Amino acid sequence: MNLWKAVRFCRRIIYAFSVDNYPYRTLSTLWVSAIAVLFFMTHGASASSVHLAALMPVEGRFQAVLEEIRDQAGPGYSIDVIDINKNPTVKTISDRCTSVNATGLILMDTKAVNAALELEKYDSAFKAMPKFVYMTLLSELVARGLSNTAGITFEVPFYTLVTNFRIISQKDFTRVGIFYRNSFAHSIEESKRLLEREQITISAVCLDCDNGKKPSIENLLHVMNDSLDKLVSKEKVEVFIVPADNFIVNSKTLSEFWLGKIRKKRIPVIATIDFLASAQFGAAVFAADPDLTQLAAQAANQITKHFEDKTPMNKIGFEPTISIKSTLNIHVADELGWNLKNEKLRRITTIIK
Amino acid sequence: MVLRQNAMVLKNWPRASLIIALSFGMAYCQTALIVCVPGKQNTQRLQNGFDTLLGPQKAIALGRIKDLDAVLTANPDAAIISNRVLFNFVPGYSIVLVGKKKTQDSEKYFIVAESKETGNGPISEKKVGIVDFLIKDQLIRFAHDQFDRSITLLTRVNKEDDLLTLLGMEAVDEIIVSASQYGDILSNTKLPLTIVATSRNTFGFAVCAAKEGKINAGLMRKLLNAPASLIKELGIDSWEKP
Numbered sequence: 001m002n003l004w005k006a007v008r009f010c011r012r013i014i015y016a017f018s019v020d021n022y023p024y025r026t027l028s029t030l031w032v033s034a035i036a037v038l039f040f041m042t043h044g045a046s047a048s049s050v051h052l053a054a055l056m057p058v059e060g061r062f063q064a065v066l067e068e069i070r071d072q073a074g075p076g077y078s079i080d081v082i083d084i085n086k087n088p089t090v091k092t093i094s095d096r097c098t099s100v101n102a103t104g105l106i107l108m109d110t111k112a113v114n115a116a117l118e119l120e121k122y123d124s125a126f127k128a129m130p131k132f133v134y135m136t137l138l139s140e141l142v143a144r145g146l147s148n149t150a151g152i153t154f155e156v157p158f159y160t161l162v163t164n165f166r167i168i169s170q171k172d173f174t175r176v177g178i179f180y181r182n183s184f185a186h187s188i189e190e191s192k193r194l195l196e197r198e199q200i201t202i203s204a205v206c207l208d209c210d211n212g213k214k215p216s217i218e219n220l221l222h223v224m225n226d227s228l229d230k231l232v233s234k235e236k237v238e239v240f241i242v243p244a245d246n247f248i249v250n251s252k253t254l255s256e257f258w259l260g261k262i263r264k265k266r267i268p269v270i271a272t273i274d275f276l277a278s279a280q281f282g283a284a285v286f287a288a289d290p291d292l293t294q295l296a297a298q299a300a301n302q303i304t305k306h307f308e309d310k311t312p313m314n315k316i317g318f319e320p321t322i323s324i325k326s327t328l329n330i331h332v333a334d335e336l337g338w339n340l341k342n343e344k345l346r347r348i349t350t351i352i353k
Numbered sequence: 354m355v356l357r358q359n360a361m362v363l364k365n366w367p368r369a370s371l372i373i374a375l376s377f378g379m380a381y382c383q384t385a386l387i388v389c390v391p392g393k394q395n396t397q398r399l400q401n402g403f404d405t406l407l408g409p410q411k412a413i414a415l416g417r418i419k420d421l422d423a424v425l426t427a428n429p430d431a432a433i434i435s436n437r438v439l440f441n442f443v444p445g446y447s448i449v450l451v452g453k454k455k456t457q458d459s460e461k462y463f464i465v466a467e468s469k470e471t472g473n474g475p476i477s478e479k480k481v482g483i484v485d486f487l488i489k490d491q492l493i494r495f496a497h498d499q500f501d502r503s504i505t506l507l508t509r510v511n512k513e514d515d516l517l518t519l520l521g522m523e524a525v526d527e528i529i530v531s532a533s534q535y536g537d538i539l540s541n542t543k544l545p546l547t548i549v550a551t552s553r554n555t556f557g558f559a560v561c562a563a564k565e566g567k568i569n570a571g572l573m574r575k576l577l578n579a580p581a582s583l584i585k586e587l588g589i590d591s592w593e594k595p
Binding site for chain 2: 160319
């Protein structure tokens with residue numbers, strides 16, 4: 001029994017005996033709820049049947065996501081939080097997991113994943129424990145050494161970014177350009193395959209694949225400048241994607257390339273970083289970020305699938321982020337002469353006029 | 354151990370207080386109408402619209418079906434606007450207003466897949482995506498009753514827009530959608546989609562239901578005179594008495 005069920009149960013009894021007596025009903029609710037709270041405080045925690053430990057930074061959006069996971073997973077789950085930013089030792093984490101009888105771990109941020117890797121080395125029992133990885137960039141890659149994992153990739157997939165922009169665009173574009181570093185090669189190949197089904201071709205330029213030079217910002221910018229004309233005139237790229245990579249998006253590339261050369265060519269830029277479409281930057285016409293409320297719901301779905309439906313972790317695996325929050329900068333669209341479908345703009349979360 | 358557990362409970366104290374406060378708040382301000390049309394992601398617009406129509410604190414707009422149970426318990430006499438199919442699972446309510454789209458008052462549901470996916474692998478192992486318009490067990494029953502399919506791998510989303518992403522990202526093999534949702538999806542994609550199965554029955558759009566069909570006359574009048582823009586937010590074009 002949890003708090004809400006206790007209050008609801010008591011209210012039902014009160015309602016049954018006092019149909020039209022409002023003052024009595026309210027006073028009774030006050031008394032009975034107070035009793036329910038006391039009952040909950042003494043017995044509530046022990047009611048949860050699945051105990052989890054969350055290794056995460058205790059701050060802002062991480063906490064918001066955890067609260068939403070708690071809410072969505074329901075009262076059958078208790079989640080104890082270990083602040084990874086306080087640099088707890090492996091022994092501290094292990095002892096805490098033991099003391100709360102944790103049967104699973106929620107890992108948020110790369111630091112937490114690294115701590116879990118240490119934990120598995122420290123005590124092999126942790127290898128068998130299910131681990132859910134959220135809010136971590138390149139999560140599948142980072143968690144490669146961990147056993148028994150599932151999770152959600154944190155980056156907005158290029159497929160989602162591109163198709164959502166096409167839905168609101170008057171122009172039925174078919175060619176999209178992107179610059180990327182070798183470490184993102186896998187996601188580029190996957191995006192090419194997925195977007196081909198939508199009749200969209202990605203023209204991708206790897207910035208550090210075949211030269212021996214150190215991948216400095218200057219070198220990468222040089223390759224971007226050199227390949228731009230070919231992408232636009234020969235490969236007929238109509239839209240450019242900006243990936244969330246600080247070698248490709250930084251103050252230098254922003255001013256010289258994205259707001260400089262590309263803007264002069266009047267080609268729209270879409271990004272997986274929402275501030276690029278903000279009024280302040282105005283580098284992108286459209287941007288998408290993960291919808292954290294829905295991401296938490298997706299995470300809770302994974303957790304309950306494993307603990308309630310008994311779905312093995314390898315069957316759950318790493319899922320892409322499904323839900324996005326989108327930003328559309330109308331001012332940039334007007335500047336580029338990019339026409340939009342007004343009837344589709346209701347799906348945009350933030351419109352900057 | 355008990356002390357530790359109590360400490361954990363104290364961490365949840367703000368949430369507990371919120372629930373209690375909500376419970377008392379609801380006891381004082383009797384809500385006349387609960388609006389719960391999941392999938393549309395326009396909860397704030399609906400709340401503002403019904404506040405203007407009925408006055409403040411007379412309506413509660415919810416975006417998630419899982420919140421309905423708690424709000425309904427606290428407001429047992431409130432009328433409910435929700436999808437028609439919900440009232441197949443909530444006993445004691447009668448429809449007092451039926452939502453219509455143009456001349457239609459109901460539609461079929463479809464199981465939709467990408468053309469290449471049809472016929473691949475055993476049906477029971479297919480991952481199926483659906484908008485969370487019923488609670489989980491009811492969704493499974495709905496799929497079983499309407500499509501003769503036992504679905505074990507169900508992926509629920511809160512936004513209609515996410516169904517296409519689920520399919521496009523290959524996160525699911527199939528999606529369950531209403532005919533109008535399917536029309537919307539077709540206008541947003543070039544994926545070659547196929548209807549794999551059609552529901553046994555047709556289902557109404559948004560309806561207004563009240564306990565034993567008893568609705569306050571003033572509320573009924575206001576709902577019938579609601580502005581077109583607010584009615585559109587419910588996914589319908591007009592109200593009609595059944």
